[in-house]
Amino acid sequence: MSTDRLSSMSKEVKPESVELCPLGTAAAPEQELLCIFGTGDLGRSLGQRLLQTGYRVVYGSRRPHSCGPLPKGAQVMSHAAAAQSASLVFMCVHRVHYNFLEMLAPHLRGKVLVDVSNNLKKNLYQEANAEYLQRLVPGSHVVKGFNTLSAWTLQNGPSDANRQVYLCGNSAEAKQAVAEMATKLGFSVLDRGSLSAARELEDFPLQLFPEWRLPLKLAFGLTTFFFFYLLIRDIIYAYVEQKKDISFRIMVSLANKVFPIVSLTMLSLCYLPGIIAAILQLYRGTKYRRFPDWLDRWMLCRKQLGLLALGFAFLHVLYTLIIPIRYYVRFKISASTISQIKENKTKEFDPTTAWRTDSYYAVGILGFGLYVLLGISSLPSVSNALSWREFSFIQSKLGYVTLFFCTFHTYLYGWDKFLRPSSYKWYTPPGYMLSLVVPSALLVLKLLLLVPCVDRSLTRIRQGWERTQPDDDNKTALLT
Amino acid sequence: MSTDRLSSMSKEVKPESVELCPLGTAAAPEQELLCIFGTGDLGRSLGQRLLQTGYRVVYGSRRPHSCGPLPKGAQVMSHAAAAQSASLVFMCVHRVHYNFLEMLAPHLRGKVLVDVSNNLKKNLYQEANAEYLQRLVPGSHVVKGFNTLSAWTLQNGPSDANRQVYLCGNSAEAKQAVAEMATKLGFSVLDRGSLSAARELEDFPLQLFPEWRLPLKLAFGLTTFFFFYLLIRDIIYAYVEQKKDISFRIMVSLANKVFPIVSLTMLSLCYLPGIIAAILQLYRGTKYRRFPDWLDRWMLCRKQLGLLALGFAFLHVLYTLIIPIRYYVRFKISASTISQIKENKTKEFDPTTAWRTDSYYAVGILGFGLYVLLGISSLPSVSNALSWREFSFIQSKLGYVTLFFCTFHTYLYGWDKFLRPSSYKWYTPPGYMLSLVVPSALLVLKLLLLVPCVDRSLTRIRQGWERTQPDDDNKTALLT
Amino acid sequence: MSTDRLSSMSKEVKPESVELCPLGTAAAPEQELLCIFGTGDLGRSLGQRLLQTGYRVVYGSRRPHSCGPLPKGAQVMSHAAAAQSASLVFMCVHRVHYNFLEMLAPHLRGKVLVDVSNNLKKNLYQEANAEYLQRLVPGSHVVKGFNTLSAWTLQNGPSDANRQVYLCGNSAEAKQAVAEMATKLGFSVLDRGSLSAARELEDFPLQLFPEWRLPLKLAFGLTTFFFFYLLIRDIIYAYVEQKKDISFRIMVSLANKVFPIVSLTMLSLCYLPGIIAAILQLYRGTKYRRFPDWLDRWMLCRKQLGLLALGFAFLHVLYTLIIPIRYYVRFKISASTISQIKENKTKEFDPTTAWRTDSYYAVGILGFGLYVLLGISSLPSVSNALSWREFSFIQSKLGYVTLFFCTFHTYLYGWDKFLRPSSYKWYTPPGYMLSLVVPSALLVLKLLLLVPCVDRSLTRIRQGWERTQPDDDNKTALLT
Structure with a gap:
């Protein structure tokens, strides 16, 4: 209804009578006239697109007779004349020039x-620009929108990452009119509420993965730390103590130690805040007190932490799978075979080692399979198709199983090396031992939280029960 | 229009006059007042969220002066007073307490x-709760909704898996009002029709992968069966007949036999119902008779069968790729080299074996590549972007090619072992032979259905032609 | 509002009075009556679905008393009577029979x-059919829609790839009514604008990956070319010059040369048009002149080129990882060990080779990791969640890094073979050298474009600046 009204308004025929017309006998929308203020680049792109979609376009310009090349078919008028001829005006003007609108x-x-x-x-x-505009022209209905699109998109129409248009504004009818127009241009529209959301929309195109920053910094920090830690323990130790240059191991062997360590650490950091939150709730006896800020921020980047952990796990898998085609490995195996023959002693087959290493690989693969499943289920289109119960089943239950598999994989890797003094070069523990600290602690704490009586308390607290409720209640009652 | 009306109703100003106002001059929606019945946990979370979004909130409570802590800024009144002050009331009360609403x-x-x-x-x-509510308060407009969200989401706003709100109700205007409000809260709304859909919406949050149950059970059953079958044939046979303990092979070698067998079987079970349906239609000479229930149920879980098959194929690939880094394999290769030298006889290079094994790997890889393609195309966002013809091209044509590649891969694996008596330990066929039964039969049947005359009949039947149409037609004509 | 009106119209009660009713007291929509013209297969499927959803259905037929089996509960009437009883009529009639509607x-x-x-x-x-229909019945409100669904979907309701319904039409109210009905049937609706979009909607179900054709042809052509090129250089050369039959290498070794070559070439072809466009803009000094058609077409299939390149890279990775389990490779390694022992000379370990090969693998893996990241970010649901700046960061910046890694990987593979005359069998360069031509040129050009003064010019041009603007401006001003 509203668009019809708008379109008829733009044709200057008694706007209220539309209500009485039978179903949509208003003329086809092809002739609708839209106004664009500003003949700059953005204005031109937009105008061209509107003309292609079948709208008529009039530009409002300060110098209607010398405003540069405009799309074919568009008219140019003074601002006032252009505004009067249409019911919808695009502001393709920089904020600093808004004052002329007053x-x-x-x-x-x-x-x-x-x-x-x-x-x-x-x-x-x-x-926000849009709020400023509304303040300058209080009698108008300002709708913020289209700003999240690139100029290329405005000129050429929607493409992959540019199909969604966000709108906000105080007038539902105005938004409806803009939404219809955007739909005709081929976009899909998402209403983001009142004009107070304008700032958010204006900040959106400026952001560059804000929620990924902290996890990326963390990943970078951990990678750097473990790289140098292992560089010292492996390469430099061998050089200093054994005078051997094994620096060629940096590219694959060392990297393939750093990646799984960082992956496991980050996966456990993804589940740690949930445990901390539970402990805080148990300690406080209520869920109504806000978590500290750092915990809130941490909880908000859990998905990113998990996905980065998956990325490192993916690299670990590939680095592991190329082991047998490496020159160094082939050389070593061949050398070992030759030395066995020369010294004429045969190694015995050890079933325990076979069991251990095979279990180690199998557990690792299953863990990685679950990891990938977690990753797939966090694709927006997949997680949208899940009920909340299903999503939390995958992300929480399956997540802990994944963490358990990966931790177990690392323990199997260590096996009896934990007790061997030769593992502790220069009195430092191997990297994988360090990576086991957080996930082991996490799994123990999770087990404690699953003890029936603890679990029951926590469930009650999460359902709104408060340990000191009666007192609080009275106090609040007195206060209100 | 409807929201404006609602909002103005809540401000108790002549509701019908809005119709005459020019475009959205009604005040900004920030001051709109919403009512919540129930001061429990859910009511509090929701109220807090509404207040944050800019609504005013009034609680209806039985004991307005002692109802515990409420979000800052909310009012509390008796139920009657609260209801009268707003045009939209949230029922955050358990169904068992609904009777007071009468x-x-x-x-x-x-x-x-x-x-x-x-x-x-x-x-x-x-x-359904909502239908019960509508019956208790027949003069109101009940809208079912928000129940698919977690309490956490209601309090903190939309997040990944919690962006979608489903609504149903008999009044289009009431739904529109609720939809606008949900949109302002940041959700995207999907209208699910009249109130009769309420039961479905109420069941949704309780479900846990209902369509995955049958395929998962099947996968579990097949895995268990083939595990024990191969355990007996491989490990126990070796122990009984040759007194060799090769139990260490369970973790990888045995698993890597079970996974591809289950994968191939499930992939063919994914395409079998389509073939059965085609045969049924050919036999019956019509497409208008319902399929038996078991076939319908089977057809509905084809996607899940296929995805599980892909999961098993993924594990098979990883288990295969780690073969060369296994201790057992390295030991065996080294031992074979040593024994060649000691016995001073050189194995001849056999080009046929090279051809066969390389083909076997190549076909397997290409089959897996297509498998992954099928998986990607069943991601909701990808399949939504495909036309129906494209989707069916991938899922049907490419699906059969995938099945063919994987079956061929298995035949190449078997090669001449089919005829070797030593393959049939304890008179049982090897596992991969069992896994070939269903896909081979399926591919033969599919080829038969592609024979021109059969294909033509089937196409005609699927276009609505019926073999016994003339008779039927007359009968129906007489009956009507 | 509009649906209420429609539904009440169908119940023949004064349509305009609805406006005055309080919020949605109109009866529940279950009793709404819809009309279907045509009792063929499509009409029957649709009718059955509508009846299941709770609508009443009346068929319009030329022979109301002998029109074959219809869904239970539906009425049949003459066309005129059926049309008069409902306000919404489905045309389930072939276009060639439309003339009776006049x-x-x-x-x-x-x-x-x-x-x-x-x-x-x-x-x-x-x-378009719908435009023809509108011309035949000018007083009606034609809405094009549902044609993108399969008949199966129309009968059984929405499923995976069939949830979206596209509508277009000139009357906003009519579209709204149809949209409401489609929503009740469980579909999600996308408005595609006025009836002039009907042709596009009618062409949609007929298309089969139109935007994939060119990239697929290119991939096929490149694969064929490099396959025969390498077949001649490797297999036939060995046969002719050395009388050795190494044809078994076709399945894996040769394929694993073709795949990475095609992958790298296609990845660079995906970024080349962007470079060409930039050079054209620099040369012309403006961005307002259209690109030649071939460049436009090329730019439009960049995503498909990239995804196909990723597919080939994926195959390359798998083909590489199975290398150590190949019979030929195992034989060769074993033979080399044996010969070392027999000839009693030990190969020396060469750290440079270790460095080079390990770097080669590491760079390849990191390149593939980034490749996969590019692929994931072009999934519709992922790219929709990105801001335009984020999307272009990934697809452009990360894309060039990926290309650099993959090119570097290939250079490391070549290493010192570039200068070895023995590489140039029959005076032809090895395949990987050919594959390096385009990406190397591309990276050099990209570096040139990043030179500050060039970059500044380009940025200015892309912001709308024109080298010959002043003249142009005057000319345009005179012309208008």
Whole structure:
């Protein structure tokens, strides 16, 4: 209804009468006229796209007779004339030039103003551009939108990552009109509520993986630390103590120690905040007190931590699988066979070693399989198709099973080396032992939380029960 | 339009006049007042979220002066007073307490009641909670919704798996009002039709992969069967007949026989129902008779069968790729080299074996590549982007090619062992032979269905032609 | 609002009075009556589905008393009577029979006609079916839709790839009514604008990966070329010059040369058009002149080129990882060990070779990891969740890093063989050298474009600056 009304308004025929027309006898929308303020690059791109979709376009310009090349078929007028001829006006003008709109306010009364502007940096202005615009032209209906699209998209229409248009504004009708128009341009529209969401929309195109920063920094830090730790323990130790240069091991052998260590650590860091939160709730006896800020932030990047951990696990798998085609490994195996023959002593087959190493590989593979499953289930389209119970089953239950498999895989790797003094070169433990600390502690704590009486308390607290509820209740009752 | 009306109703100003207002001059929605019945955990979480989004919230409580801690900024009133002040009431009350609403019915006339309740088990009550509520308060407009979200989501806003809100109800306007509100909270809304869909929505959060159960059971059954079958044939046979303990082979060698067998069997079980359905249609000469129930159920879990088959194939690939780094394999290869030298006889290179094994690997890899492609194309976001013809091309044509590659891979593995009596230990065929039965039969049947005259009949039947149509037609004509 | 009106119209109660009713007191939508013209297969499937969802259905038929079996519960009438009883009519009739509707035009005035028809081939008619229908019955509101669904879906309801319904039409109200109905049937609706989009919708079900054709042809061509090139250089050369039959190497060794070559070439072809476009823009000094058609077409299939390249890389990885389990490789390694012993000379370990090969593998794995990341980020649901800046960061920056890694991987593979005359059998360079040409040129050009002064010019041009702007400007100003 609203668009019909808008379109008929733009054709200057008594707007209210539409209500009485039978079903959609209003003319086809091809002739609808839209106005664009600003003849810059963005204005031109948008206008061209609108013309291609079948709209008529009029530009509002300060110098209607010398405003540069415009798309074929578009008219140019003064701002006031252009505004009056259409019911919807695109603001393709930089925020710093908005002030001229204040004078135009009478011509913009009742019009829908689409603010497509972006800023060059976050927090440049106290007020969102769209809110500023609404304040300048209070009689209009400002809708923020299209700013999340690239100029290329505005000119060429929606493509892969550019199909979604976010709108916000205070007038439901104005938003509806803009939504219809965006739909005709081929976009899918998501309403983000009132104009107070404008700042969020204006910040969106400026962001570059904000929620990935902390996990990426962590991954980088851990990788660097373990790289140098192992470099010293393996390569430099061999050079200093045994005068052997085994620096060629850096590229694969060393990397293939760093990756699984970082992967396991990050996977456990992904589940640790949940455990800490549970312990805090148990300790406080309530779930109504806010977690400390660092815990909140940590909880919000769990998905990213898990996905990075999966990435490292993926690299670990590939690095492991190329082992047998490495020159060094082939040389070593061949050398060992030759030395066996020369010294004429045959190694005995040891079934225990076979059991251990095979279990080690099998557990690792199963762990990685579950890891991949966790990764797939966090693809947006997959997780959207799951019920909340299903999602939490996968991410929590299966997640802990994955963590258990990966930890067990590492223990099997260590096997009896934990007790061998020769493992502790220069009194430092091997890297994989360090990586076991967090996941082992985590699994023990998780087991403790699963003890029936603890579990029951926690469940009650999470259902809203509070240990000191009666007192609190009275206090609150007195206060209100 | 409807929300504006609702919001203005909540401000008690002549509701019908809105229709005449120009475009959305109704005040901004920030001041809209919503009512929540119930001050329990859910009510509090929801209220907090609504307040954060900019709504005003009033709680209806039986004991307005002693109802425990409530979010800051919310009012508390008696149920009747709270209901009267808002046009939209959330029911955050357990179904067992609904009966008190009967008395409030006059105060709730014309109000939108949002039923967010869930039950603890399926089929606890004959009537859906929302339908029961509608019957208790017939003058209201009950909308079922939000019940698929976790309490955490209601309090903290949408996150990954919790962006979608399902609504159903008999009044389009009431649904529209709730949808607008949900959108403002940041959710995306899916209308599921009239209130008769309420039971479905109430069952949704209780479900845990219902469509995966049968395939998972099947996978588990097949895995168990083939594990013990191969355990007896390989490990126990060697122990009994040759007094050799090769139990260490369980972890990898045996598993890597079970996984591909189960994978191939399940992939063929994924395509078998389609073949059976085609044969049934050919036999019956019509497509208008229902398939038997077991076939319908089978057809509905084809996707899950295929994905599980892919999972097993993935494990098979990883188990195969770690073969050369296994202690046992390295030992065996080294031992074979040593024995060649000691016995001073050189093995001849056999080009046929090279051809066969390389083909075997190549076909397997290509089959797995197609497998992965099938898996990717069944991701919701990918399959949504395909036209129906494209989807069926991939899932059907490419699916059969995949099945053919995998079957061929297994035949190449068997090669001349089919005729070797030593393969049939204790008169049982090797596992891979068993796994070939279903896919071979399937491929033969599929080839038969592709014979031109059969294919033509089937196509005609699927286009609606019926072998006994003329008779039927007359009969129907007489009956009507 | 509109549906209520429609539904009440179908119940023949004063349609306009609904506007005055309080919120949705109109009866539940279960009793709504819909009309279907055509009792063929499609009409029957659709009718059955509508009846299951709770609608009443009336068929319009030329022979209402002998029209074959219809779903239980549906009525049959003459076309005119059926049309008059409902406000929404489905056209389940082939386009060639549309002409009879011209006579029915008076009965169809103000009705919503849903055109679900498809054609057997593209461009069979000049006019889209729906536009033809609108011309025949000008007083009606034609909505094109549902034609992208399979008949199976229409009968059984939405399933995986069949959840989306596309609508287009000139009347917003009619579309809204059809959208509501589709939503009740469980579909999600996407409005594609006015009726002029009907042709696009009618062509959609006929398409089979149109945007994949060119990349697939290219992949096929490259694969064939390099296969025969390497066949001649490797297998036939060995046969002719050394009288050795090494044809068994075709299945894995040769394939594993072809795949990485094609993968690298296609990855660079995916980034080449961007470079060409930049050079063109620099040369022309403006971004406002259209690119030649071949460049436009090339740019549009970049995503497909990249994904195919990833597919070949995936095969390359698997083919590489099975190397050590190949019979030929095992034989060769064993033979080399044996010969070392017999000739009693030990090979020296060469750290440089270890460094080189390990780097070669490591760089390859990291390149493949990034490749996979690019692939994941082009899944529709993932790319939709990214801001435009994030998407272009991954696809452009990370894409070039990937290309660099893969090119470097190939250079490390070549190492000092570039200068060895024995590499150039029959005066032809090895395959990997050919594959290095395009990516090397591409990376050099990209580096040139990143030189500050060039980069600055390009950025200015892309922001809309034109080298000859002043002149142009004057000319345009004079022309307008």
